[in-house]
Amino acid sequence: MFQWRLEQEEKLADKxxxxxxxxxxxxxxxxxxxxxxxxxHYQRLTEHSMKQLPGQVHYLFNLDAERRIIAxxxxxxxxx
Numbered sequence: 001m002f003q004w005r006l007e008q009e010e011k012l013a014d015k016x017x018x019x020x021x022x023x024x025x026x027x028x029x030x031x032x033x034x035x036x037x038x039x040x041h042y043q044r045l046t047e048h049s050m051k052q053l054p055g056q057v058h059y060l061f062n063l064d065a066e067r068r069i070i071a072x073x074x075x076x077x078x079x080x
Contacts, residue, residue: 001046004067005035 013029030038054060058078062071 002035002039005030005039006032009035 009029016029054073055075058074058076060073060075061069062073064070
């Protein structure tokens, strides 16, 4: 999760004008330390969701390390 979030922040930084990347008071991009703290803050919530939500969704996509879908489950089959 950390690596994925770090990649998101790096992509955001690439889109910002150079002046905003250099000016830390206006910088909207998190550092690696900030990302780590952010993830830790939501860790319990994430773990709880990972246990509870799969049985409540219609489709559950499993991703590989490159974020490609490797499996799709239907815990709650949709009936039309």
